[in-house]
Structure formats: structure tokens, C-alpha cells
Amino acid sequence: MTSVDAAYSSWGRPRVEAGKRVVRLWWRDQGFPADRPALPFGNGRSYGDSCLIREGAIIDLRGLDRFISFDNDTGLLRCEAGVLLSDILAHFVPKGWFLPVTPGTRFVTLGGAIANDVHGKNHHRAGSFGHHVRRLELLRSDGTRIVCSPHESADWFTATIGGCGLTGIILWAEIALQRVPGPAMEVETLRFSGVDEFLELSRSSHNSHEYTVAWIDALNPGSDGARGLFFRSNFAADQRPVAAPRPKPGLPFTPPVSLLPKAAVRLFNAAHHHWPRRSRQYVHYERSFYPLDAVPNWNRLFGRRGFFQYQCVVPYSAAEAIGALIARVARAGEGSFLSVLKVFGDHKPAGWLSFPRPGLTLALDFPDRGEQTLKLLDTLDEITVEAGGAVYPAKDARMNAQTFRRGFPSWQRLEDYRDPAICSDFWRRVAVPQPGE
Amino acid sequence: MRKVLIIGATSAIAAAIARLFAKDGDRVFLIARNEEHLKATADDIAVRGASVAGYRSLDVNALDEHRAVLEEAEGALGGIDLALIAHGTLPVQIDCERSPGLTAQELQTNAVSTIALLTRLAERMEERRSGRIAVITSVAGDRGRQSNYVYGAAKAAVDTFLEGLRQRLHKSGVGVTTVRPGFIDTPMTAGFRKGLLWAKPETAAKRIHAAIGKGTDVVYVPWFWGWIMLVIRFLPRSIFKRIKL
């Protein structure tokens, strides 16, 4: 296995190289790379530095992209960890199967989806991705291979779900696909004002709708709180022809400065207030789940400095923290391209370090304006931690060790299961004891 | 449904083409050395819709095993409509320069074995008066360059062989497709730093699959290599010998 100079980065940090070198795995029997320390890398759709290792080697797993078996009766799919969710969809949706859980982009790998225990719009019903993983195989740097599941080597399984890639290389996994009638979804859009109204809509949609999510305008909260659009949907029982969105041309390069000036963001956010109060449409699932995937490399719009995404979760009992976060952002006047609000269900988290937990989750984007942005994000941390919440590692590039440890009290346990040859910039920042600690 | 034999089936390029055969619902038999990799490739294309007639481990340099293995493949498939030969190794040129033994071995793997396989396959297809043979050679065979002329010489030998074979088989209705890839990002080229000219195996596969479907004689992959090689072939020798390529 050869290491070569790397040119990888994460989604929000185009300027930062992911690692100095890269080693690629093409086969499951290849063994753990000799170049260490190293970090498994999926498709770099994490925003921050949880998929980066600047002083080390990236283990690129996209070469492990094979299906292994599929059971047409149960929907159980076994495939290698570098398979993209988009590949699974392309093959299985026409056969009437869909992912049990999907994040807001389909260009992530199976391994990445497990390592961050990703969530989707159906968390209130289905839990997170990890709840649908039946088994997986882990390759450790000492050459051991651990096949684990909720019933065999369960500690390794729970450590690896949401384990940020630190427990070893996931070689393959089994997930349970779910039956769907076809690609068409019935989507209902409702306007709302304020977190209370949002909560009420979430509650009333809980049983009737598999998928719920809201967009909010965090820049111009009205007098009654954040205004937004609530989307609730199901795969349509009465399928009708719907067209998949055509990919738009992406930016072929990263512009030096952000192409998303504040005014444009405001305009975008203001536009949806003129939507009708309530509407119902049939759309192709790609439009509903992956609106951003239609523009390849949309992250480049933020320019070379990149951007931060801030996603946190707070318990139901501290719902007012959401209002406080939005108010703080509005006061700072820092633009957020798209702010997403969603209620997580009551499922027990699938992994020790899973981010999804009962409560409300809010996600905001911030162009990187340097010190002022970092300061603002620190104040958001304070509100989140105060509320007993947590910040999402998959999106994070800057939270401090205290914020992380308060949000993920089991971090020490994961550290015990971490492969000694694996580390990430993220983990170095939040968990590996620094000198003097 | 075509009956397809793939030799060097675990190559990244061949495996990507096999996925397109799978999508077509073709019946496929796979050959390479590594048994684990053969199984992984067979499982993958089976889930993707191929009917896998079987797979078999073979070192193509064991020429005396060719007959039995090809018969096994033909038997399992129930005839061969298409034979795709994709195996290959990319030696380090400097090592070849220091070792006649290594040079001979590379010519064996990249030229002699292929030509031996072609000799048998051609005979059968000529008898049956149908079929197509597709072989992956390389742009490296278009003109010897100091950076990889041992590999290039082997590919050129196969290329010339195919040119003649095409003429011979034409009257029997058997087609021959020569595939000349440029830089493709695969395990073979893992040690190279990738730039603008590099293509993914999936991209290469689409073009090769289409060329086979259309019955194209010679195809450059990706397309722009046809133009690049045109320039390189026509560079006057007096200049060519002075530059580094």
C-alpha cells in the first residue's frame, strides 16, 4: 500500500488539507495501512475536522464500494463501507426499497453514516442510522477483525456507531432497507411563527407523517419569534409520475471570497414568507430529501475561507434555548443560509457518542469571518451547554473540550476503545489530554 | 442477455465495466488470480443484476492452463458472445532497465499471455462465426516513451496483434475492439499524484461499454487521449528524442 500526497478536505473547510498523505483501500483483505497515525475517510461530507488528520494519513475508503448481498424478502443489504448512499438509492429505489434513515445529502458513505450515526427527517419515528445497522466488521490496526452487532461484541458495536471513525476501519455493514411504494412523495408545507407553533406542528404530525423538518429564518425573527416553513411528508401511497431534479452546474473552482453576501441571504430567507400558508405537492424523493445535492459543490459558494455549520440539540424541557440561540444569531446579524429545526424522537441513542437524543435540534450555517464568527459560536455553545445540550461533531470545527465533554459524557469510554493508530484533528482538540491537563 | 467472459475481471476498470454488464442483465464469467477479489467482484455484480455463471482463479502466465480454463468458462456460460481481456501490470520502468528478467516477465504478462489467450478465443469465435473480443491495451503503446517503454512495448505488441486479428476475423463476423486508456485512477496507478488528465474507472467504463455495444474498432478513453496521442505520434523524431515524456 503506497501513501501519496493528499489533496482532501472537509465540506466546510476547503482551505484545510485533510491529511498530509493518503492511503487507499481497494479490498477488504488488504490489511490496516502501515502509515500511522491515520484516520478513515469516507466522502468528506463532514463539515469540520472530524474527518481530518493534518499530521497523519488519510485512509480513503471509497474503493470499498461493493455490494455483498441482498435479501429481497427482508430488505437486508450487506455492503462495503465505502458504498455511497446515492449508489444504494440508484439501485434499490427502482426495486421499491429505500434507506431506513438518510441525511440531507446522499453523497455520504455507509461508513461515514455509521461513524457519525447520522439522522434524517424521520428521527421521530425511526431513530438514527445506527438503529438500522444489524452488523458490521471492524479492522483494527493490530490486524484483528471484529464482527459485531447488538448481540455479538456489543461493546464494539455501540462504540463504533457514532464513534467518529476512531474505533477502527469499518469494512462492511448490514443495514435494513425499508419498502416504499415508489419515488414519489407527498409533501405538505405549512407556515409558522415561533418555536411553540413549530412544536405544536411537530406534535400533531408525529403519527401521521414519517418525515418532518422545518426551515427557519434566523436572520429576521418576527415579534412572535422565528418564522419558518414546516415540511411534513410520506412516500405517496398513490404513486404518480414525478421527475428527478436535473443536476445544475456547480462551481468548477472555489472563489476567493464568499458569493453569498448578507443581502442575498436575506433575500433568500425573506422569499419564503410569501409562500402560501399551506400547500401540498407530489415530488420526487430527491427534491424532498436532497435539495442541496442538485448543486454540486455548493459549499464553494462560501469562498476559500469556507464556513461553519453549527448544529446542536437541546432537551425538550429546554426548548426555550432554541429561541435564545436564534435571538443571539439575529442580534449578531451573521447570515445563515439555511437554518433547520427538527424534533428528535425518544429513541435511546444507538451509540455511546451518538449525537441524536430526545430533544430539538437546530442547524445554522455561518460564513467564516474569522474571530467574530468564532466568538459568536462560543456564545452559542454557552447557551447549548447551559440547556444541557450537545454540539454535533460531524458539523464542528471549533468547539472546546469542555463543551464536547459536557455534551458527550461517555467520551472517556470511547477513548478506551479508540484504536491507538487512529486519531483525528477533532479528537485531538476535544478529547486527547493536552499537556498540562 | 450477452454471455461475457472477463479476464482480469478484478481490475478496477474491468469491474466497473462488469457493473454495466450487470445492469444490462448479462451472464458473466470472471477470471483473475486472487480468489477473494474474484468473489467480492462476483458478489457485487450479482446484487447489481448480473447472472454470474462462475469465476475461476488463473495466473495468465500459466499458458498450459488456458485451454482448460477457457473451456470451463465457455461451458459455464453456454458459449461466449463477448470476451473482455483486461489484466495487466505496470512495472517500474527503472527496475526493468536494470533487469532483463523482469523485462521479459512484464512482456510475458502484458503481451504473451494476452496473445496466447486471444489465439484460442479467436479460433473458437471464428468457428462459431460470431462474437466480439475487446482488449484493454494503452495509450502507452502508441509511441515508446522513456518513462514506460517496456510496458508500452508490450501494449504495442498486443495492439498490432489486434489490428491483424481484426482483419482476419472480419469475414467471419467476429468483431475486435481495441481499448486505449490514458490515465485512470486505479490500484495500478495508486502511487501517482493525480491531476487534471486523470479519469475515474466509472467514467472509463461508460465509454468502453458503449464502444463495445456499438462495435467500435479502436477507442481512446477518455476521448481527449485520441488528440493527445495524435500530437505525440506526429512529433518529429528529432525533437521527440530530446524531450522528456
Ligand SMILES: Cc1cc2nc3c(=O)[nH]c(=O)nc-3n(C[C@H](O)[C@H](O)[C@H](O)COP(=O)(O)OP(=O)(O)OC[C@H]3O[C@@H](n4cnc5c(N)ncnc54)[C@H](O)[C@@H]3O)c2cc1C
Ligand atoms: C449537505 C449536507 C447535508 C447533511 N445533512 C445531514 C443530516 O441531515 N443529518 C446528519 O446526521 N448529517 C448530515 N450531514 C453530515 C454528514 O451526513 C456526515 O458528516 C457524514 O458522516 C459524512 O459521511 P462521509 O462518508 O462523507 O464521511 P466523512 O465526512 O469522510 O467522515 C465522517 C466520519 O466517518 C469516519 N469514517 C468514514 N468512513 C469510515 C469507515 N469505513 N470506517 C470507520 N470510520 C469511517 C471518519 O473517520 C469521520 O470520523 C450533512 C452533510 C452535508 C454536506
Ligand SMILES: NC(=O)c1ccc[n+]([C@@H]2O[C@H](COP(=O)([O-])OP(=O)(O)OC[C@H]3O[C@@H](n4cnc5c(N)ncnc54)[C@H](OP(=O)(O)O)[C@@H]3O)[C@@H](O)[C@H]2O)c1
Ligand atoms: N490504470 C491506468 O491508468 C491504465 C492506463 C492504460 C491502460 N491500463 C490497462 O487497463 C487494464 C486494467 O488496469 P487497471 O488499472 O484496472 O488495473 P488493476 O486494478 O491494477 O487490475 C489489474 C488486474 O490484472 C490482473 N492480473 C495481473 N496479473 C495477472 C496474472 N498474472 N494473472 C491473472 N491476472 C492478473 C489482476 O488480478 P489479480 O489481482 O488477481 O492478479 C487485476 O484483475 C490493464 O490492462 C492496464 O494495463 C490501465
